[in-house]
Amino acid sequence: MTDAIGSALRRLSGLRGWIAIAGFALLWTALGIDIILWLLRLSGGYSSKANLLSHFWPYLSFGGALAGLLARGMPNSLRSIPTVWLLVSLAIIHGKQIVPKADLPPPRGATVRVMTLNLGGAPGTRRRAMRYLRQRRNVDILFLQEVHGGPGFRDRSELEAALGRRFPGRAWFKGAPENRFRLGLGIMSRFPLREIRTLQLPSGKTRTGRCRQAAALTAKAWVRGRQVRLVTAHLCPPAIPWEDAWGRPVGLSLGTVADWLASLREFEYARRSQIRFLRALAEGGVEPLILAGDLNTTPASLDILELSGPLKNAYTARGMGFGFTYSLWSLGARLDHVFFSDGIAARSASIADVDISDHKPLEAVLE
Template sequence: MRKLITVALSCLFLLPPSVAAAVPSRQVKVLTYNIHHGAGIDGVVDLERIAQVIEQSGADVIGLQEVDNHWSARSNWVDQAAWLAQRLELHFAFAANLDLPPVNTGEPRRQYGTAVLSRYPIRNFTNTLLPLYPTGEQRGLAVAELKVRGQELRFANTHLTSNNNAERLEQAHKVVELLSGSQEPTILAGDLNASPEKPEIKVLAEVWRDTWTEVGAGPGYTHEADHPTARIDYLLHTASLRPTSADVPVTFASDHLPVAASYTFCR
């Protein structure tokens, strides 16, 4: 409770008292979720289960990782981001970190990466490929520009490498570089594949605040879903956002658990 009160006071101090009293609070709820191409811990690919997790969270903006787009038979060649957006009646943008030619001429390209779903129109969307080592898998940083109830919000979504500490640290530094120089309220969501004490997380935490550390309760473990023992999925935010709650919904729809949080804009 003490840390929540401290965060709230620091947020209010960003505004003159007369302005803080006059401006109504603007809130946004977000979710980050590695969906494992829709495959649950039972090995069954079921996007409806993923959709229900998102729906039940009440999130306004969602960052998804491990999303297939006509990728292969493992996900029935489905454009998963488009399917989820249509099912949930949300706007979406997909970021292809792997982009391969189709099996047959005239078919869609085979893509794999991340996606952003949003109740609010996505005004601008970019994806920048992150540093890649010879034995690694290409990762990227997707950035969506949104306007939430009249307030600008930059929502960044990433999935750092899982099998090389040096590569992941370099990717973290690149994320900091790419997102620097903006005063926009920013949320960085993603599967960062590292626990909080690791150097790559400390690099990011020097720039953005760890939402779970501020308002979460318990260890916040997210992997593996059926017996979680590691916190590797994160929501980080700038000081211009005040987190009011955070939780890890329990679900077996993927091998990861999602992380949900609510924020109030400080300006």
């Protein structure tokens, strides 16, 4: 193999040669990352850096396969084998979202339509969000994140004024005053709510910021003749080099990058501990559970595997396409999820392409 690469390098020259070398290096880097992620996924292992990369797993696999096309002049076998591996890996991870789902028989019991929406941090989108929520008259239970109550926001009062008659069951978590209520949560339901609780989520070694303030809002409701546990949460986000622990922009510099590298592990482990807390919550009750919210983790991440035992993902079961609920520049991801436990089944799941927040609303019909 070394001789084949050396012979190929001697034949390459100029700009095309450098492009081929760069493409070949990117191809094998992507292959190495893909193999590590699969080993961790299959063994149940974990690494904070690997988990961060797993959020971008589809992009890494597809980008690596495309880079292989640029490596013309390199040995064909050393291009084709890793390219095929990456494409097969991509198909395994996302195959269920590409293949059309089989039609379901008519429901045997009553159904309930739920929606989860992160309202975002921009006051300018609130009017559009309220108008959209008023239009979605067939939603039975609404799970909300980033219900703000700080300067410039009156989310709770506006939601109750706009939707209160339709949703007599309401539960709220205001969020920490130091955070300007950024992580406020809400559940609005057609069905009366009881046993409303706010549970502080574990935050690991994080000392301040959104990870430290993360909470879950829980309640119980009689839904179509059955008692169901309802949970919404907004989990610790990934660390971002140009933002501080509260998500405020601080610019990009050597100092912010150094802070990001120092906090990356803390943020990833904090979210993992929060997901494990939600798993224990799902396993610890008798009634079926619906968990909906902004979990700040993608369907391909190592994090999400923690929930795969007691819970099922509604969009994975009945959705079509990648179902992005959040975009950063041109990169899309599904950070918002609806999960359900045994005793409940998903009949449909969809994401509305509407400009009402920096997140898209996700709806699911459950039986």
